[in-house]
Amino acid sequence: MRDFWENHQLKIVPWMLLTPALIMFSIYVIYPIIQSLSLSFFEWDGLADEKTYIGFGNYLELFDDDVFWTSLKNNLIWVIFYLFSPPIGLAIALFLNQKGLGMRLVKSLFFFPFVISQIVVGLMFTWFYDPSFGLLNTVLQGIGLIEEPIAALSSERGVTYAIVFAGLWPQIAYCMILYLTGLNGISKGQIEAASLDGCSGWRMLWHVILPQLRPATFIAIVVTVIGSLRSFDLIAIMTAGGPYNSSSVLAFFMYEQSITNYRMGYGAAIATILFLIMSVYIAYFLTRMLQQERIR
Amino acid sequence: MFPTPIEKVSPTARTAYHAGVWVSLLLWLLPLGAMFLTSFRSLADISMGNFWGIPSEWMIIENYSGVFQTTPMGRFLLNSLMITVPTVAGALAISSLAAYALAKYNFRLNIVLFAMFIGGNFIPFQILMIPVRNLTIDLGLYDTIIGLVLFHVAFQAGFCTLFLRNFIKALPNSLIEAARCDGAGEFRIFFVLILPLIRPALAALAVLIFTFVWNDYFWALVLVQSDSVRPVTAGLEALKGQWLASWQMIAAGAIIAAIPPVSMFFLMQKHFIAGLTMGATKG
CATH class of the missing domain: 1.10.3720.10 (MetI-like)
Structure with missing residues (x-):
């Protein structure tokens, strides 16, 4: 027995170390994914013992569901507008990348929005947009841009943009901190060499700085796309998908169908579509990570 | 360091930079500041539309302890x-x-x-x-x-x-x-x-x-x-x-x-x- 342990220790130990994490991860992440994928082919109210197999029925129904298309379109709006946060974050990082006189404190305060919960951010912006109390209308009316107050969160056309704007606040802060860290790691030698060659300003930014910031840009884009597709909290707290589902996204639509309407199979089908969309980004991220792994 | 370190520019530009930083910080945290100011107000202030002035009554203790009591x-x-x-x-x-x-x-x-x-x-x-x-x-x-x-x-x-x-x-x-x-x-x-x-x-x-x-x-x-x-x-x-x-x-x-x-x-x-x-x- 002892000999066996001595001889095979290096083969057995890693699996012993991995066991607790693998068990937890399999029960709560891997197996549920498989269950959801299969549930999407059934009709189930979440209560009955029997699930009815309906093939692609849920998916066919989805393609005829207006709320599905609205949600999908809103997801696209989220992704597109969220992608403004890496460049804006970079701009703020370049603006703040200085030393001395309280700059450390300034940088942390700029980062602040990312630390607080999206529920709190959502409450802040609900108040910000409020037609009778909100800052937005006070300012716009104050400078004479509008006469009647606008109710951004009750306008079917504007509501998604208003929520995305609130979401950009923490997301820009996140991208900014990624770029500040990236800027910190840039080699001084290259900057000096380039400036000796007469390179400066925008040309320096484009040809010397940005290529070195590539790892930061990669992470900023990945977390931004994933974050935009995951959006749920802000919508739940600010509008609950309203007015008339016009601010719904797939994540919220799924929750509503399963929990509020007891349509678990239909919900699982929506979740599956969201999962497939995100898999593209996950696969892209994984290949990049594993490639870097091989280079090392 | 990129951009040019601020110590290397003229004193005027440096002052302007620092002023710019603090002003933009103020704007950036405006929603948060508004939230703070609101949490110090009385309900009367809010229903009268006093959102940006000095609170007519400071209700800091009342509001915060009210949250815990009610x-x-x-x-x-x-x-x-x-x-x-x-x-x-x-x-x-x-x-x-x-x-x-x-x-x-x-x-x-x-x-x-x-x-x-x-x-x-x-x-x-x-x-x-x-x-x-x-x-x-x-x-x-x-x-x-x-x-x-x-x-x-x-x-x-x-x-x-x-x-x-x-x-x-x-x-x-x-x-x-x-x-x-x-x-x-x-x-x-x-x-x-x-x-x-x-x-x-x-x-x-x-x-x-x-x-x-x-x-x-x-x-x-x-x-x-x-x-x-x-x-x-x-x-x-x-x-x-x-x-x-x-x-x-x-x-x-x-x-x-x-x-x-x-x-x-x-x-x-x-x-x-x-x-x-x-x-x-x-x-």
């Missing part, structure tokens, strides 16, 4: 703490073991398992929602703190394993080989040699996971329903419906909910940022 906010905060702290401990425990296995042992499936932990981080919560909710109900853990903790531990293990694995991978192999030559067993190596070395990474992860879990709203919505278990995010959402237009109370409640993660961030800033920006620089 709502279960104290309970919500305690629940958040009871969910967050065990999650951090559990996730760090299981993932430091797994991360060591993935970083320093060669075996088939190593890279597959690593990819699985990375991929798990990015999946949408909705694909897990129905099965995890049903599992929690079946285990009799629906509407309990332990039910939430178990899920959070499992999910956060993905990110923690990814982070710690890269950290441990960078430790020199010769350290471990030397310990093996001295006859140390594999587990002894982990506990005596590796664990002390990864303390900075564990600290970084602890603050990050604390913040992530403290700010979680979705799972609190899906896995619990009563006030005695609800964390502060879900509690705040419920109170929003109850308070309606009492914005001074909503504002005070929101600020109370934000204090723990914010103070965590300021206390452990270096660790927090190190964790969040992992991979943003080369090497």
Whole structure:
């Protein structure tokens, strides 16, 4: 027995170390994914013992569901507008990348929005947009841009943009901190060499700085796309998908169908579509990570 | 350094720069400032439309103590703490073991398992929602703190394993080989040699996971329903419906909910940022 342990220790130990994490991860992440994928082919109210197999029925129904298309379109709006946060974050990082006189404190305060919960951010912006109390209308009316107050969160056309704007606040802060860290790691030698060659300003930014910031840009884009597709909290707290589902996204639509309407199979089908969309980004991220792994 | 260090420009430009920085900071945090100011006001001020002037009455103590007296906010905060702290401990425990296995042992499936932990981080919560909710109900853990903790531990293990694995991978192999030559067993190596070395990474992860879990709203919505278990995010959402237009109370409640993660961030800033920006620089 002892000999066996001595001889095979290096083969057995890693699996012993991995066991607790693998068990937890399999029960709560891997197996549920498989269950959801299969549930999407059934009709189930979440209560009955029997699930009815309906093939692609849920998916066919989805393609005829207006709320599905609205949600999908809103997801696209989220992704597109969220992608403004890496460049804006970079701009703020370049603006703040200085030393001395309280700059450390300034940088942390700029980062602040990312630390607080999206529920709190959502409450802040609900108040910000409020037609009778909100800052937005006070300012716009104050400078004479509008006469009647606008109710951004009750306008079917504007509501998604208003929520995305609130979401950009923490997301820009996140991208900014990624770029500040990236800027910190840039080699001084290259900057000096380039400036000796007469390179400066925008040309320096484009040809010397940005290529070195590539790892930061990669992470900023990945977390931004994933974050935009995951959006749920802000919508739940600010509008609950309203007015008339016009601010719904797939994540919220799924929750509503399963929990509020007891349509678990239909919900699982929506979740599956969201999962497939995100898999593209996950696969892209994984290949990049594993490639870097091989280079090392 | 890029852009040009500000010490190298003229004094006027330097002053202008600093003024610009503080003005933009003020604008950037305007929504937050408004929230603070509102939490100090009386309801009369709000219904009269005094949002931006000096509060006619300072209601700081009244509003903040009102939140605790008229709502279960104290309970919500305690629940958040009871969910967050065990999650951090559990996730760090299981993932430091797994991360060591993935970083320093060669075996088939190593890279597959690593990819699985990375991929798990990015999946949408909705694909897990129905099965995890049903599992929690079946285990009799629906509407309990332990039910939430178990899920959070499992999910956060993905990110923690990814982070710690890269950290441990960078430790020199010769350290471990030397310990093996001295006859140390594999587990002894982990506990005596590796664990002390990864303390900075564990600290970084602890603050990050604390913040992530403290700010979680979705799972609190899906896995619990009563006030005695609800964390502060879900509690705040419920109170929003109850308070309606009492914005001074909503504002005070929101600020109370934000204090723990914010103070965590300021206390452990270096660790927090190190964790969040992992991979943003080369090497």
